Amino acid sequence: MKKVFPLVIAILISIILYGNSINPSTNNISTTVFIISVFIFLSMLITVIIDRYTFKRKYFEKEKELLSLNSELEKSYKKIEKLNSSILKTLELSSFFATPKLMEKDFEKKVLDLSLEIIEPAENGSIFLFDKDNNAKMVYAKGYDYLKINELDLKTSELIIPENAKIISQIHNINANTMSEEKFEKFKKYGGDLKETLITPIAFNNEIFGIITLDINNGSEASFEDYHTKIMDYFGKMFAGFLKMLNFIKQEGKFHKDIALTLVKALEYYDNYTRGHSERVANWASLIAEKMGFDKQKIEHIYWAGVLHDIGKIFVPQSILNKAARLIPEEFEKIKLHPVKGEELINKVENMQYISKIIKHHHERYDGKGYPDGLSGENIPIESRILAVVDSFDAMTSERPYKTPLSKQQALEELKRMSWKQFDGNIVNIFYDIITNSEE
Structure with missing residues (x-):
């Protein structure tokens, strides 16, 4: 249709020109040729003009369409960038699950x-x-x-x-x-x-x-x-x-603590001299750990190690634990098994393996003459060294049938005397300050 339209226009113009040019006296072939040439020229010219106009119109329409698409692509790209950023930040948030x-x-x-x-x-x-x-x-x-x-x-x-x-x-x-x-x-x-x-x-x-x-x-x-x-x-x-x-972690922790307290209660019925001892040791050990700048988790570990440090005594005959007289060497060898037995028992409880190691070494000495492994100095876990100090202090100040309890001051002096031999001297100094300041 687009090609026919310029043709029709050209024919009409040619007819008009032809009509104006007809002269009965001069009707000849040259006039006809002229009219046909004009017709062809006008047809081509009109076709070119219409095609150019159509092309420009399509070009501008396409250009407008491309600009619109480009704008949409830019918006989509920015949205994708934001989503990528969101994913990265969400992954950053996910890392918190590791703690x-x-x-x-x-x-x-x-x-x-x-x-x-x-x-x-x-x-x-x-x-x-x-x-x-x-x-x-x-x-x-x-x-x-x-x-x-x-x-x-x-x-x-x-x-x-x-x-x-x-x-x-x-x-x-x-x-x-x-x-x-x-x-x-x-x-x-x-x-x-x-x-x-x-x-x-x-x-x-x-x-x-x-x-x-x-x-x-x-x-x-x-x-x-x-x-x-x-x-x-x-x-x-x-x-x-x-x-x-x-x-879940809180519930699981509560479950473990309930087990620990039940075991301690059982030990208190089994061994008359442990009543209140474990709790005092746990509290003092926590105070020392706090003074030493331990983090919350380590303080919690040492507290529960203090509560459970003597749990291995359940495997020691009751006649030895409650004996009114001093122990003979054979009986003392059986007593020396309680840190190992305690470690074996607590090690089987999920998430308490670290605590079991503290328990195992709380009778080691700084000079290496302790038990069960004869560890010395800083090879002994720091938490075990803390328990050694407060455990000995409470034993010295507690009532026993075979000995007279020492006063707090006497017990502190004994700890000082045995610093860098049986005990870590730095821990003794911190504990000395805690007890001294608590009495003021």
């Missing part, structure tokens, strides 16, 4: 800080955790006075808890229906004037631990996007997994 003893607050802060960094439109945020009584506590927040919010004693039923991460506009309009009027007014005051809120459930196998909220304030031109919900869903599941693991 299960991490305090919850550190992990909560990390989760919220990274959430606000990755979900760029978000200006403020908070984390609520729920307890078994359906109380909702804001454990960490940015942009809010969460201490004031916690004074409201919020319940889980008063908060919005979606099944998956969800973007909600003007969330306070919904909060007004879930809280009492008085509580809502305070909550709105402390919670700010919000345009959009991205709420993410912290859930694991249908167990809800809490929620993460990210907010955009009214007046902002920013908005959340759908892919933000996918990122936060992953964060929510990761956080829930961490809390589940932490709860």
Whole structure:
């Protein structure tokens, strides 16, 4: 059709020219040839003009289309860059699982800080955790006075808890229906004037631990996007997994401690002279470890080693343990087995192997003349050297049928006398200060 149109135009123009040029007196072949030439020229010219116009129009349309595609590609590229950054930061968050003893607050802060960094439109945020009584506590927040919010004693039923991460506009309009009027007014005051809120459930196998909220304030031109919900869903599941693991560790730790205390109680019934001894040794050993700058985990280890240090005596005949007179050499050899037996017993309890080693060496001497392995100096575990000092001090100051107890001052002087022989002198000095200062 496009090729026919210029042809028709050319024919019409040629007919007009031909009509104007016809002269009955001069009708000849040259006039006809001229008209045909004009016709061909006009046809070609009009075709070229129309083709050029069509080409330009298509070119500009394609150029516009390419510019639009380029703009979309740039947007997609930036979104991919953001997602890659999110993945890297999420992997950074995952590394926290390598330290299960991490305090919850550190992990909560990390989760919220990274959430606000990755979900760029978000200006403020908070984390609520729920307890078994359906109380909702804001454990960490940015942009809010969460201490004031916690004074409201919020319940889980008063908060919005979606099944998956969800973007909600003007969330306070919904909060007004879930809280009492008085509580809502305070909550709105402390919670700010919000345009959009991205709420993410912290859930694991249908167990809800809490929620993460990210907010955009009214007046902002920013908005959340759908892919933000996918990122936060992953964060929510990761956080829930961490809390589940932490709860398991706590329960497992409680189980181990219950076993330890049961064994100590059994030993106290078996050996009349151990009542209260293990607890005193554990407390003093913990104080020394604290003074020496041990970390929390090491202090905990030495405490439980103190509680269990004599547990191997269960394998020693009761007649020897409760003998009123001094032991003969053969009986003392049996007593010397109790650190090894204690180590064998505790070593079989999962996650208590380190404690078992402390127990095994608490009767070693600094000069190498102790038992069971004759270790000396710093070859003896530092925790065992601490137990050696406080164990001997408590034995010297305790009532025994075969000896008169020493006063605290006399016992301290004996520790000083045996420094760098039986005991680590540095530990003796620290313990001396602890006992002296506690009496002032």
